[in-house]
Amino acid sequence: SQTIHQWPATLVQPVGSPLSLECTVEGTSNPNLYWYRQAAGRGLQLLFYSVGIGQISSEVPQNLSASRPQDRQFILSSKKLLLSDSGFYLCAWGPRDRVLRGEQYFGPGTRLTVT
Amino acid sequence: AQTVTQSQPEMSVQEAETVTLSCTYDTSESNYYLFWYKQPPSRQMILVIRQEAYKQQNATENRFSVNFQKAAKSFSLKISDSQLGDTAMYFCALQSARQLTFGSGTQLTVLP
Numbered sequence: 317s318q319t320i321h322q323w324p325a326t327l328v329q330p331v332g333s334p335l336s337l338e339c340t341v342e343g344t345s346n347p348n349l350y351w352y353r354q355a356a357g358r359g360l361q362l363l364f365y366s367v368g369i370g371q372i373s374s375e376v377p378q379n380l381s382a383s384r385p386q387d388r389q390f391i392l393s394s395k396k397l398l399l400s401d402s403g404f405y406l407c408a409w410g411p412r413d414r415v416l417r418g419e420q421y422f423g424p425g426t427r428l429t430v431t
Numbered sequence: 432a433q434t435v436t437q438s439q440p441e442m443s444v445q446e447a448e449t450v451t452l453s454c455t456y457d458t459s460e461s462n463y464y465l466f467w468y469k470q471p472p473s474r475q476m477i478l479v480i481r482q483e484a485y486k487q488q489n490a491t492e493n494r495f496s497v498n499f500q501k502a503a504k505s506f507s508l509k510i511s512d513s514q515l516g517d518t519a520m521y522f523c524a525l526q527s528a529r530q531l532t533f534g535s536g537t538q539l540t541v542l543p
Contacts (some may be wrong), residue, residue: 350531359435359522359533360476375530404474419466420531422476 317338318343322423324409330431335380335394337426342388347409349390351382354404363395366390367412402430433458435525437534445542447449451498452508454523454538463498463527465506470536471519479521482506513541 319342329335341347348367352360362375364382372382379398383391389406404427408420435456444450455479456465467479482490482499489497494514510517518541523534 359535362531387530393447407474408476419464419481422468425474425476427474 320407320409320421320423322425322426326427328429328431329397331395331399335397337392337405339390339423340388341409346387347411348412349384351392351405352404352408360406397430399430402428403411433525433527433532435523435532435534437537439525439537441538443540443542446515448513449509449511450513450523452505454534456504456506456525458525460527460529463525466524467508468522468524469519470522515541515543516539537538
């Protein structure tokens with residue numbers, strides 16, 4: 317079975333500090349990978365998605381970036397955090413199979429507080 | 432652009448009763464999928480049920496079923512025999528092409 321891991325689970329960082337959140341998937345190959353942000357009391361906002369190693373698409377211009385150094389690894393980064401970057405970050409994977417397109421399975425999330 | 436609207440920020444239901452959560456959407460795509468996700472207090476998003484737009488038959492998963500009205504662009508979720516563990520935030524979502532768009536969510540509380 318497939319599992320998705322995210323770490324850290326919680327993070328408190330000062331404004332201007334760098335960020336690195338990691339997501340890994342097990343039990344599947346060539347997944348589509350996604351980073352979402354969920355502000356308090358709000359729905360999910362897609363930040364980045366990736367269909368393969370080194371292939372990143374950005375949905376929202378901001379001071380965040382994403383990388384996919386390995387097939388099942390997806391990293392969310394920032395060089396300098398802003399207060400507005402606070403939120404709950406969710407990584408998700410989706411199967412490439414056309415029939416199942418649209419299904420996404422989410423990791424446990426990372427709660428980021430920028431102080 | 433596609434949109435998903437959930438007009439009920441909060442709802443409550445007595446244990447063992449039935450509740451319906453509303454969702455409307457808008458898209459110009461002809462081929463799309465609709466989902467309901469559940470986010471319990473643990474914050475992990477869990478897929479509850481999905482519906483392919485080309486299928487007229489409403490999807491059902493145990494106590495969860497949907498009422499899909501394509502012409503009205505409506506996709507409601509019915510939860511039968513509500514259980515305390517159903518307490519969660521429920522998100523309606525629309526997938527077309529590569530984009531998955533979420534509604535703002537409905538907080539459902541099941542009362543003992």
